[in-house]
Amino acid sequence: MAEQLRLMAVHAHPDDESSKGAATTAKYVAEGVDVLVVTCTGGERGSVLNPKLDRPEVWANIAEIRRAEMDAARAILGVEQAWLGFVDSGLPEGDPLPPLPEGCFALQDVAVAAGPLVRLMREFRPHVVTTYDEEGGYPHPDHIMCHKVSVAAFEAAGDAERYPELGEPWQPLKLYYDIGFSKGKILALHEAILATGAESPYAEWLTRWDDRPDKGPRITTRVECAEYFTVRDDALRAHATQVDPDGFWFQVPMDLQQRAWPTEDFELVRSLVDSPLPESDLFAGVRATSHAR
Numbered sequence: 001m002a003e004q005l006r007l008m009a010v011h012a013h014p015d016d017e018s019s020k021g022a023a024t025t026a027k028y029v030a031e032g033v034d035v036l037v038v039t040c041t042g043g044e045r046g047s048v049l050n051p052k053l054d055r056p057e058v059w060a061n062i063a064e065i066r067r068a069e070m071d072a073a074r075a076i077l078g079v080e081q082a083w084l085g086f087v088d089s090g091l092p093e094g095d096p097l098p099p100l101p102e103g104c105f106a107l108q109d110v111a112v113a114a115g116p117l118v119r120l121m122r123e124f125r126p127h128v129v130t131t132y133d134e135e136g137g138y139p140h141p142d143h144i145m146c147h148k149v150s151v152a153a154f155e156a157a158g159d160a161e162r163y164p165e166l167g168e169p170w171q172p173l174k175l176y177y178d179i180g181f182s183k184g185k186i187l188a189l190h191e192a193i194l195a196t197g198a199e200s201p202y203a204e205w206l207t208r209w210d211d212r213p214d215k216g217p218r219i220t221t222r223v224e225c226a227e228y229f230t231v232r233d234d235a236l237r238a239h240a241t242q243v244d245p246d247g248f249w250f251q252v253p254m255d256l257q258q259r260a261w262p263t264e265d266f267e268l269v270r271s272l273v274d275s276p277l278p279e280s281d282l283f284a285g286v287r288a289t290s291h292a293r
């Protein structure tokens with residue numbers, strides 16, 4: 001019998017696991033893969049984005065509320081979840097940008113901050129790890145730090161000489177970056193909406209696209225997961241303080257999303273197995289070898 005497959009998805013804040021690659025994790029759970037979401041910070045400095053919950057008693061208990069929201073989202077996605085315990089850096093705004101708050105995740109030494117993740121990789125023993133690209137997917141300091149510690153831990157976890165006090169070495173076989181937004185995807189959604197005669201919420205986004213590089217050409221792996229988009233949205237709504245249920249993300253009709261772009265997309269950046277690209281499965285090349293491990 002083949003060994004149980006395991007996927008680790010490393011995220012910066014509670015709610016990121018429900019907006020980035022969420023349908024992919026729900027799909028693998030449904031297929032019997034063990035999925036562990038790792039949340040680097042407690043999301044203590046997130047804003048309250050749901051006007052109905054922007055109330056003093058919510059702000060007073062935000063850390064506790066975000067933990068409860070994460071529990072609800074975890075149950076909806078069917079994943080296991082672990083906190084790394086770092087403190088949210090917040091998204092600095094202003095010109096010049098204010099300094100990051102003392103002690104926050106983004107100010108930690110990468111080699112030190114990677115330690116708890118190395119320990120988790122050695123305990124959970126994932127075959128596949130997903131994280132953000134070098135720009136964090138979007139440039140929040142915690143997302144960039146999440147990228148750095150994920151790469152550092154992926155490279156150290158299998159090395160017996162690194163972090164010897166943090167458990168038996170375990171080398172994950174593949175590392176992916178989540179590519180949430182490619183120009184092709186936004187354009188496909190935009191055109192599908194226009195074809196229905198409705199107004200597209202992506203129009204303004206597309207006019208601003210020239211300022212930023214298109215990550216579409218970096219995609220190596222497209223995971224078909226349209227039937228889990230509803231699970232993704234349910235999990236995202238469970239982070240009730242963080243999403244406006246009447247907002248942008250929920251305006252696009254589900255059947256249109258499922259038709260126009262039925263995949264979540266990733267870039268394979270490290271692989272210790274043979275898997276011809278492009279792929280449609282994060283475990284391509286792993287399924288054949290994992291029985292031996």
Ligand SMILES: [Zn+2]
Nearest residue numbers: 012013016140
């Ligand atoms: Zn985040």
